[in-house]
Amino acid sequence: MEQAFLKYLAAQKQTISPDSIGIGDDAAVLSWQADQKLVVCTDLISDETDFHLAEVTPQQIGRKALAINLSDIAAMACEPVGAFLTLLLPQGAPSLELAKQIYEGAAQLGATFNCPILGGDTNSWPGKLAVSVTVLGRCPRDKPLLREGAQPGDAIYVTGSLGGSILGGHIDFQPRISEAIRLREICGLTAGMDISDGISIDLPRLCEQSRVGAEIDARLLPISDAAKQMSQSTGRPPWWHALNDGEDFELLFTVPGAEAAHLEAQWTDSTPVTKIGTIQSGTKLFLLDETGQRQPLKPEGFSHQ
Amino acid sequence: MEQAFLKYLAAQKQTISPDSIGIGDDAAVLSWQADQKLVVCTDLISDETDFHLAEVTPQQIGRKALAINLSDIAAMACEPVGAFLTLLLPQGAPSLELAKQIYEGAAQLGATFNCPILGGDTNSWPGKLAVSVTVLGRCPRDKPLLREGAQPGDAIYVTGSLGGSILGGHIDFQPRISEAIRLREICGLTAGMDISDGISIDLPRLCEQSRVGAEIDARLLPISDAAKQMSQSTGRPPWWHALNDGEDFELLFTVPGAEAAHLEAQWTDSTPVTKIGTIQSGTKLFLLDETGQRQPLKPEGFSHQ
Structure with missing residues (x-):
């Protein structure tokens, strides 16, 4: 054969x-x-x-x-x-x-x-x-984008919308090659990775490599239609799925705070980019929940064995 | 995990x-x-x-x-x-x-x-x-060594000794990295590959890529101790195992006829190199058997599925 x-x-x-x-x-x-x-x-x-x-x-x-x-x-x-x-x-x-x-x-x-x-x-x-x-x-530039390099004060972004990939997105997602290259042309990305196990597992990995903490806001998460659909059968809020579901394969990246407005003004790609939080000093990760309550970010996604 | x-x-x-x-x-x-x-x-x-x-x-x-x-x-x-x-x-x-x-x-x-x-x-x-x-x-030179490039009149060589790898050699063989580089320093190798399925299957592959034929001599094959041991249990002659057994992972290569003597004079490595035949024009492959009788070379080795 x-x-x-x-x-x-x-x-x-x-x-x-x-x-x-x-x-x-x-x-x-x-x-x-x-x-x-x-x-x-x-x-x-x-x-x-x-x-x-x-x-x-x-x-x-x-x-x-x-x-x-x-x-x-x-x-x-x-x-x-x-x-x-x-x-x-x-x-x-x-x-x-x-x-x-x-x-x-x-x-x-x-x-x-x-x-x-x-x-x-x-x-x-x-x-x-x-x-x-x-x-x-x-690598089209001197250095590839790494998980290390995020600094306190950096804005945390994601591409696309998140959650519910088990309904089909995990099979037919689009790798964000052109988006990543365009993002680097527009602004100085400090760190990045792709979301394979869900933000609640992957963001801690980025923060660990960068030796920083972070705070993200559940109300800012870009929620996919699939996450809303999942929510109906699981009874969990759609943002929970956007935060914890794996296999979105969207980009998670950080941008110096001062460049965030420039990025958003320049970004004309059909794939949206959304600010979901901020890198902080220290090593702790926090989540503002749907009521604005601050709580520790817990890894509840599916970690690949 | x-x-x-x-x-x-x-x-x-x-x-x-x-x-x-x-x-x-x-x-x-x-x-x-x-x-x-x-x-x-x-x-x-x-x-x-x-x-x-x-x-x-x-x-x-x-x-x-x-x-x-x-x-x-x-x-x-x-x-x-x-x-x-x-x-x-x-x-x-x-x-x-x-x-x-x-x-x-x-x-x-x-x-x-x-x-x-x-x-x-x-x-x-x-x-x-x-x-x-x-x-x-x-690639330390301009071009890697390929399966194509063998010419009629080239001498066909192998490294090491052949056959019976199933008795253990297939697990602990030595890849012939340094031998290949040294060979190229000494003489103009025209084509080469490693023996994974046995000479009777692999030599035809080299000849097909080079669009040539070949004649090899069973009496010249370097026979391993394992091939002799196999022979005792199978009843086949040791050269049959050297010719057909797979997973020797020795090198099979060709050298311009005029450079063969130079190669053998210069070769001081502990891994032997042995001339086993000659590249010929046409596309047919022949074997001289243990009595010197010329017959078509038949692929009797184990082809990896």
Whole structure:
């Protein structure tokens, strides 16, 4: 099967430069521009943990496997260069067809982000489906955006709207590559990451790396329609879902307080950016709840195992 | 578990340059020297297909997962820069301990090849153990060594001795990184690859990429002690195992006929290199058997699914 799939991949003829070498040799070869930093992220999704094979298409699985990695590249405010796709396919399934469909989903998303699939590995085994993706990216500026660097007084922002991704958003979200790059052009981002486990878990991670505290306001959270829908079945307020639900894959970033007005005036992108709070000195994190009551921010989201 | 493992990894403090960024952010960041080509390979091994968890140590599994990728880097005559390790761990097992031990095995081998573990991903799931590794390498010359480029009249060589890796060699083999680089310093290698499925399957791949034929001589094959041992239980001649057994991870490469004597005179490495045949025009592959009889080379090895 592997040889047949490699032939299929080689026929897709995705190349990134005239002297790059595509699929079919022992490794892929890329030219690299002088002195551009290289960023590398790798993330795996598996059946029954990150998706249910019976409920989604193989193309959606391939798309998600690439998208979560592109979201990591966006979190660094970098640009993707190419992706490597490793498949663990259940034995007995029509493997070649499944592999092609997963690849298609990844390649289609990759094409919209200038991120061709440059290689990978395919394996059949007596287990469930898993898809591992590694993405290489390049840093258009001196330094990638990191989780460290936030300063007391910085404004805390998020892109898009939050919550309820389990209703579908976790499968078809848009990685915020272009938004991150545009944000860096407009203002001096001090720190950033993507929201994979929910703000109540991810903001503490950013604050820990930056050695700062924070206060966010539940009344400022941009609430998705899916969060409102979830609220109806769980009985929890929509802001609870915006704060705690995972897999939004929006950007969480900080901007010097003095630049916040400039950012909001300059921002014309269709993806909204919303200020949700402020970085504070110390190491404690607080939440202003829907009544304006100040309380400790508790991590109630779903942490990826 | 993932957070605990990431903390463990971050504490290992493997960095490759003063301005590289280690584990703990959304992606790893590497500096890259101007205009050096980047090579990327990725390979996965899984329980019951590539090893049996009950029969080997976790350290051996981590070592093998990295070693097969380093063998691909060697096949391109390149040098490793760093590795990314993705683990799929069986739920219920003492996962953190298992993850650390797998990492240890990979890191220990990586240290001997200047290939630190720079990042990765860890997942628990209701399936068996799988380990996926991606290695980045750099090309010390203009071009990596490829499977294409062999010319009629070239001598065909292999490193080491062949066959019977199932008796243990497939777990503890040495990737031929330094041998490949030294070979390229001594002579003009025209094509190369590593032997993963056995010469009878791998040589046709090299010949197909180079659009040439070949003739090899069973009497010239360097036969390992393990091949002789296999022979006693299978009743097949030792050269059959040297020709067809997989997972030797030795180098298979071609040298212009006129440079063969020079190579053999200059070669002082402890890993032997042995001429086993000649590249020919056309596309057919032949084997001279133990009686000198010429017959078509048939692929009888184990092809990785």
